[in-house]
Amino acid sequence: MEIAINNPGLKSTRRFSEEEKNLPKILIVDDEPEVYTLLSKFLSKNYCVDFAGSCKDAFSKIKNEFYEVAIVDINFPDISGREFINACKELSLEIEIIVTTGAPEYKDAVNFIKNGAYDYITKPFDLQAISETIAGAVKEQKINAEKKLKAANYKIVRKINSGSSGIV
Numbered sequence: 001m002e003i004a005i006n007n008p009g010l011k012s013t014r015r016f017s018e019e020e021k022n023l024p025k026i027l028i029v030d031d032e033p034e035v036y037t038l039l040s041k042f043l044s045k046n047y048c049v050d051f052a053g054s055c056k057d058a059f060s061k062i063k064n065e066f067y068e069v070a071i072v073d074i075n076f077p078d079i080s081g082r083e084f085i086n087a088c089k090e091l092s093l094e095i096e097i098i099v100t101t102g103a104p105e106y107k108d109a110v111n112f113i114k115n116g117a118y119d120y121i122t123k124p125f126d127l128q129a130i131s132e133t134i135a136g137a138v139k140e141q142k143i144n145a146e147k148k149l150k151a152a153n154y155k156i157v158r159k160i161n162s163g164s165s166g167i168v
Contacts, residue, residue: 023046024069024138025047025065025067025068026039026047026049026070026071026134027050027052027061028040028049028052028070028071029051029053029055029058029070030071030072030100031073033051036051038127039125042131055079055084059091062095067095068094068137069137069138070096070098071100072100073101074100074101075101081112082115085097085112085117089116094144094148096118096137096141097117097118098118098119098120098121098134098137099117100122100123100125101120101122118136121133
Protein backbone atom coordinates (compact mmCIF):
# COMPACT_ATOMS: atom_id res chain seq x y z
CA MET A 1 0.00 0.00 0.00
CA GLU A 2 1.50 3.31 -1.07
CA ILE A 3 0.06 6.54 0.27
CA ALA A 4 1.61 9.96 0.12
CA ILE A 5 -0.17 12.84 1.79
CA ASN A 6 1.41 16.22 1.22
CA ASN A 7 0.36 19.73 2.20
CA PRO A 8 -0.98 21.89 0.64
CA GLY A 9 -3.81 20.18 -1.19
CA LEU A 10 -3.36 16.84 0.60
CA LYS A 11 -3.03 14.82 -2.59
CA SER A 12 -2.62 11.08 -2.39
CA THR A 13 -0.81 8.66 -4.63
CA ARG A 14 -2.53 5.31 -4.37
CA ARG A 15 -1.78 2.07 -6.15
CA PHE A 16 -4.23 -0.75 -5.53
CA SER A 17 -2.81 -4.23 -4.98
CA GLU A 18 -4.29 -7.24 -6.77
CA GLU A 19 -6.08 -8.29 -3.57
CA GLU A 20 -7.52 -4.80 -3.08
CA LYS A 21 -8.84 -4.62 -6.64
CA ASN A 22 -11.53 -7.15 -5.68
CA LEU A 23 -12.73 -5.08 -2.71
CA PRO A 24 -15.29 -2.27 -2.96
CA LYS A 25 -13.51 1.06 -3.41
CA ILE A 26 -14.18 3.92 -1.00
CA LEU A 27 -12.99 7.48 -1.66
CA ILE A 28 -12.62 9.72 1.39
CA VAL A 29 -12.79 13.41 0.48
CA ASP A 30 -11.70 15.57 3.41
CA ASP A 31 -9.16 18.30 4.02
CA GLU A 32 -8.17 16.73 7.34
CA PRO A 33 -5.66 13.86 6.89
CA GLU A 34 -6.58 12.58 10.36
CA VAL A 35 -10.02 11.66 9.03
CA TYR A 36 -8.45 9.57 6.27
CA THR A 37 -6.04 7.92 8.71
CA LEU A 38 -8.83 6.99 11.13
CA LEU A 39 -11.25 5.70 8.50
CA SER A 40 -8.57 3.96 6.47
CA LYS A 41 -7.32 1.97 9.46
CA PHE A 42 -10.85 1.01 10.41
CA LEU A 43 -12.15 0.19 6.92
CA SER A 44 -9.11 -1.31 5.16
CA LYS A 45 -9.96 -4.94 6.04
CA ASN A 46 -13.18 -4.85 4.01
CA TYR A 47 -12.62 -2.01 1.55
CA CYS A 48 -10.01 -0.50 -0.70
CA VAL A 49 -9.71 3.02 0.76
CA ASP A 50 -8.39 6.05 -1.14
CA PHE A 51 -8.10 9.71 -0.20
CA ALA A 52 -8.60 13.11 -1.83
CA GLY A 53 -7.72 16.23 0.14
CA SER A 54 -9.62 18.59 -2.14
CA CYS A 55 -12.62 18.55 -4.44
CA LYS A 56 -10.34 19.03 -7.44
CA ASP A 57 -8.33 15.94 -6.49
CA ALA A 58 -11.56 14.00 -5.89
CA PHE A 59 -12.97 14.90 -9.32
CA SER A 60 -9.74 13.74 -10.95
CA LYS A 61 -9.88 10.43 -9.10
CA ILE A 62 -13.57 9.82 -9.87
CA LYS A 63 -12.92 10.48 -13.57
CA ASN A 64 -10.08 7.95 -13.65
CA GLU A 65 -11.12 5.25 -11.16
CA PHE A 66 -14.38 3.55 -10.23
CA TYR A 67 -15.49 4.00 -6.60
CA GLU A 68 -18.61 2.48 -5.12
CA VAL A 69 -18.82 5.07 -2.32
CA ALA A 70 -17.42 8.54 -1.60
CA ILE A 71 -17.38 9.85 1.97
CA VAL A 72 -17.35 13.62 1.53
CA ASP A 73 -16.88 16.44 4.01
CA ILE A 74 -19.20 19.30 2.99
CA ASN A 75 -16.98 22.16 4.12
CA PHE A 76 -14.54 22.96 1.33
CA PRO A 77 -13.63 26.53 0.38
CA ASP A 78 -13.68 25.91 -3.37
CA ILE A 79 -17.09 24.25 -3.88
CA SER A 80 -20.30 23.67 -1.95
CA GLY A 81 -21.34 20.19 -0.88
CA ARG A 82 -24.41 20.34 -3.13
CA GLU A 83 -22.29 21.29 -6.16
CA PHE A 84 -19.88 18.47 -5.35
CA ILE A 85 -22.69 15.88 -5.21
CA ASN A 86 -24.16 17.10 -8.50
CA ALA A 87 -20.76 17.00 -10.22
CA CYS A 88 -20.00 13.52 -8.85
CA LYS A 89 -23.34 12.20 -10.01
CA GLU A 90 -22.60 13.59 -13.50
CA LEU A 91 -19.16 11.94 -13.58
CA SER A 92 -20.12 8.56 -12.14
CA LEU A 93 -23.80 7.86 -11.89
CA GLU A 94 -23.19 4.68 -9.92
CA ILE A 95 -21.33 6.30 -7.00
CA GLU A 96 -23.08 6.59 -3.65
CA ILE A 97 -22.13 9.65 -1.60
CA ILE A 98 -22.09 9.83 2.17
CA VAL A 99 -21.89 13.41 3.39
CA THR A 100 -20.02 14.25 6.60
CA THR A 101 -19.82 17.43 8.64
CA GLY A 102 -18.60 18.68 11.98
CA ALA A 103 -21.31 21.37 12.01
CA PRO A 104 -24.57 19.48 11.49
CA GLU A 105 -27.86 21.18 10.67
CA TYR A 106 -31.16 19.36 10.17
CA LYS A 107 -32.05 21.46 7.12
CA ASP A 108 -28.74 20.57 5.46
CA ALA A 109 -29.26 16.86 6.11
CA VAL A 110 -32.67 16.91 4.44
CA ASN A 111 -31.36 18.92 1.47
CA PHE A 112 -28.36 16.66 0.90
CA ILE A 113 -30.50 13.53 0.95
CA LYS A 114 -32.99 15.14 -1.45
CA ASN A 115 -30.09 16.04 -3.76
CA GLY A 116 -28.81 12.50 -4.01
CA ALA A 117 -26.60 11.82 -0.98
CA TYR A 118 -26.96 8.31 0.40
CA ASP A 119 -26.62 9.51 4.00
CA TYR A 120 -25.55 12.45 6.19
CA ILE A 121 -23.19 11.64 9.06
CA THR A 122 -21.86 13.93 11.76
CA LYS A 123 -18.35 14.15 13.16
CA PRO A 124 -16.94 12.82 15.38
CA PHE A 125 -17.70 9.47 13.78
CA ASP A 126 -19.30 6.49 15.42
CA LEU A 127 -17.14 3.93 13.61
CA GLN A 128 -19.67 1.11 13.90
CA ALA A 129 -22.44 3.31 12.52
CA ILE A 130 -20.31 4.54 9.62
CA SER A 131 -19.31 0.95 8.84
CA GLU A 132 -22.98 -0.05 8.63
CA THR A 133 -23.77 3.00 6.50
CA ILE A 134 -20.95 2.19 4.08
CA ALA A 135 -22.09 -1.44 3.81
CA GLY A 136 -25.59 -0.22 2.97
CA ALA A 137 -24.27 2.26 0.42
CA VAL A 138 -22.15 -0.41 -1.29
CA LYS A 139 -25.19 -2.71 -1.46
CA GLU A 140 -27.34 0.12 -2.86
CA GLN A 141 -24.67 0.98 -5.44
CA LYS A 142 -24.55 -2.63 -6.66
CA ILE A 143 -28.35 -2.82 -6.91
CA ASN A 144 -28.51 0.46 -8.86
CA ALA A 145 -25.67 -0.58 -11.18
CA GLU A 146 -27.40 -3.90 -11.85
CA LYS A 147 -30.69 -2.13 -12.64
CA LYS A 148 -28.91 0.18 -15.11
CA LEU A 149 -27.20 -2.77 -16.77
CA LYS A 150 -30.51 -4.64 -17.14
CA ALA A 151 -32.15 -1.52 -18.58
CA ALA A 152 -29.30 -1.07 -21.06
CA ASN A 153 -29.47 -4.74 -22.09
CA TYR A 154 -33.22 -4.45 -22.54
CA LYS A 155 -32.77 -1.45 -24.85
CA ILE A 156 -30.18 -3.33 -26.92
CA VAL A 157 -32.42 -6.39 -27.27
CA ARG A 158 -35.40 -4.21 -28.25
CA LYS A 159 -33.30 -2.42 -30.85
CA ILE A 160 -32.01 -5.70 -32.28
CA ASN A 161 -35.50 -7.22 -32.38
CA SER A 162 -36.98 -4.16 -34.07
CA GLY A 163 -34.33 -4.12 -36.82
CA SER A 164 -35.18 -5.44 -40.27
CA SER A 165 -31.67 -6.30 -41.40
CA GLY A 166 -31.79 -9.84 -40.05
CA ILE A 167 -28.25 -9.45 -38.67
CA VAL A 168 -27.83 -10.38 -35.01
